[in-house]
Amino acid sequence: MRRITTVFVLFVTILLAHSCRNDQLTVSRLDATLESVMDKASPENTYTSFIMPESGDYAALIQDPRNPITEEKVTLGRFLFFETGLGLDAIKSSGEQTFSCASCHIPERGFMPGRVQGIADGGIGFGDLGDGRTRHHIYEENEMDVQGARPLSLLNAAYLTNTSWAGAFGAGGLNEGTEHLWGVTNAATEVNHLGYAGLESQNIEGLHLHRMVINKELMDELGYTALFDQAFSDAPSSERYSPLYASFAISAYLRTLLPNEAPFQRWLKGDRTAMSDQEKEGAILFFTKAGCVNCHRTAGLNANDVYAIGVKDLFETGESFNADPDDKRLLGRGGFTGKQEDMYKFRVPQLYNLKTSPFYFHGSSKRSLREVVEYFNDGVPENDIVPTENISPLFHPLNMDEDEIDALTKFLEHSLYDEDVTRYAPPYILSGNCFPNNDVLSQVQMGCE
């Protein structure tokens, strides 16, 4: 009996040892393949170029040399971004101080709104992290602060020289040679003449567009004057409490929003157990057969280029407010440059933490990441208005089978998901208000006093 047991134990041990070794072999084969396909996809010929810096390592962050990142700016920007006290330019007095930048860019929703469209002034309610926000009945649809495209995530915005779906903001990069258009085809782009990068430029305009006020009196009242003084002691005090300096602070903060603890980032930094075999197979597809990296090419998997992939618009969802089929925004970069060749081309968005706001593409036409992957796999434009000659030749049928579609979807859903991006939100704001929303219904739903 004892002999039999011993033999059995020995047998099981050998079996286990064998299967273990096999597992390790599979793992290391997948790891090695992923490293090598990423080396090839990297502009620097090394997969390590896809590693994001630590958010507190300011020297390593991409920045506008005219707005160097400092701790003081990041601290101030983090407050201002969530501060509902700024919303004093509301259309109706009952809307005053009820919304913030984060009403449309909610951290738990990957800095997106958690619904087809963002709503700030004119909205009411929060529901479950933004999904229950809707029109306040005293506002007409055309009085609401809603935009004709889905809000972009602000994760990985550091990698952008040119912001917005049209890449219209920022003096350099994609916008070199478009100087004659600034302020002409799109009034807001006048701001590019100041010469700053996309973030610094767009956020000056963003404060204005989203009905927010920055001045000495209000900063005194809300408690931000000292933080402006610490962050911008070099600026003349007559200019310091202004949308320009508020934008410097907010932009410095936004540049720190890196999902650098996502499993894929941990894998890149050496933790080979951070991703499952299926996710590694999905990642290999991303960098090879599926061709995703041809467009999503920075470490943040966004890019400062525009392409047409023929997706539908917000007004077609039937769930949006004040979305106009004639909105110039629907023309993408063409709405800014007026050039035929730019029509319906949109700037490549980042791909981290997308699963928490399941409304994909600029017109929120897809509701799951699998649907998005299937759309790229089919390679057939869904919007007939987009001229075939403008559709990118990189958008074509990919011939992935169901297992490959599953693997790529899993890579997007899990490997690219940093579960703790709320580390970037402040614990409170200086006004003491409720945030990111502060209307009475949101206060109740969010459990604010």
Ligand code: HEC
């Ligand atoms: C009403 C909802 C709403 C509010 C409030 C809002 N945003 Fe946005 N945000 C959007 C939309 C929509 C876009 C995409 C617009 C476009 O490109 O046409 C966007 C895009 C951006 C971008 C560009 C990102 C990229 O990848 O190019 C930045 C930066 C930004 N917002 C910052 C802010 C800041 C800062 C505030 C507060 C001052 C703010 N947003 C408030 C809806 C909103």
Ligand code: HEC
């Ligand atoms: C031709 C360039 C190109 C290729 C190739 C490409 N993308 Fe994109 N991707 C874009 C552009 C441009 C958008 C935004 C389109 C829009 O909304 O109009 C986008 C949007 C997305 C979105 C939605 C993001 C959001 O914020 O809603 C996801 C997810 C995505 N791509 C994943 C992928 C995957 C996975 C692949 C590979 C199968 C891929 N992309 C291949 C250019 C590309």
